[in-house]
Amino acid sequence: MDEPPRDRGWLDVLDQVQADLVDLLKPVARTVSLRAGESLFLQGDDARELYSLLSGRLEVCVLSESGQNLALNVLGPGQVFGEIALFDRGRRTATVAALEASRLLCASAAALDQEMRRNPDLAAALLRLAVGRARWISEQMENLAFAALNVRLARRLLYLQHRLGEADGSIAVSQTALGGHVSATREAVSKTMAHWKREGIVEIGRGWVMIRDPDRLRILSALPPTI
Amino acid sequence: MDEPPRDRGWLDVLDQVQADLVDLLKPVARTVSLRAGESLFLQGDDARELYSLLSGRLEVCVLSESGQNLALNVLGPGQVFGEIALFDRGRRTATVAALEASRLLCASAAALDQEMRRNPDLAAALLRLAVGRARWISEQMENLAFAALNVRLARRLLYLQHRLGEADGSIAVSQTALGGHVSATREAVSKTMAHWKREGIVEIGRGWVMIRDPDRLRILSALPPTI
DNA sequence: AGCCAAATGTGAACCGCTTCACATACGCCG
């Protein structure tokens, strides 16, 4: 909308596939609603359905045994998810919860299996969804292995801007939550953000951030070393 | 062989799917050979084929811009790989190179597309492969985010034992390479290994490791905190 | 307006890992 796909760089490669998928899912799906804060499923649950978000925002996160939280992603309308545990008959790898009131399509495993045999396009679309997911997670992992905290934070802010950005440009996310996104403590996030605020790169409020100087942030997000 | 699948815990969940896949691929695949050290493809290459390893060992790794190396996996006979870039028409996310002389099956994208339309089982198997990959990478990422170096190292040693272990129990891997597997420096690996050697947990040689006390290592690999 | 719970700011001490520097040991090959 605001910029062509070429410019999005490392951003979600899954977008195109998912639009097609939603159309293919509609015939076999029912609808559910979530209130803000409600969980769709928990890490470790049995998987029965594939989902597509119609409206609202969801958060995908995993919890370590020691209680540390890692926020993997934020989902917006049009996104399809839940395929991992559904198709390998395992347990949910992550918890999905609503950041705001949301509505979604659910397609059962049985319905999908049947429909896939009738319609090879669905199988192909699901395959592209799954490999796109693998690529996305793979990128996140390289990011964690190679990039310093400030770089990870800069990248995640730009990504969240794209996913959660409001009309006024603010991003509704607390610094504690941001820490979960970049695998760092709230304190470390707070100190980096305070620094960026002094530099005029971001503006900070209670529970939100606004990117003032996207270009500076983009430069930071490309630089491997520390500032 | 030596232990039932139940006990393998976090180990590769992809094994079962791949056996089925090899049979499905054979009709549409040709064979290639690699000498030790040769690369099958490089990170960033265009993708044209899906592969299945018939014999030998391969290493999957990515390189950061700053030259840091991350070893994602080691592949053995029967494993199928290369699906990510093939099915999302992107570039290879990683480099794959032969640790020893290897032979493999290659199936072209065109042949696969055609065969998938004829045979829904192939589509289903590829889908399971892709979601299995996503789950595997996801586990690796949680590992990196949550576990300390010694825990990551203990886990990786047990995994490599399973993948690379020779008849005599030794694992042919240098400490520099191990560093790449756990995202740490050679020195850090060396110090931890020296400690474990003094404790009788491992035996160390030039270019190899042997696990002396798998139970101790398994305990270490389960413990979140430092020793 | 005033209060309270939760979010943020910040410094000090600590710690694990890196970086750097060099010593040592092993194995291969002429």
Place this chain on the structure above:
DNA sequence: CGGCGTATGTGAAGCGGTTCACATTTGGCT
């Protein structure tokens, strides 16, 4: 067998990020 390249061992210094401990601010609610 001797030498050289590469792998390993190890200490010292540095640094990024955590942990801990408070102070401060903010927004929502009564």
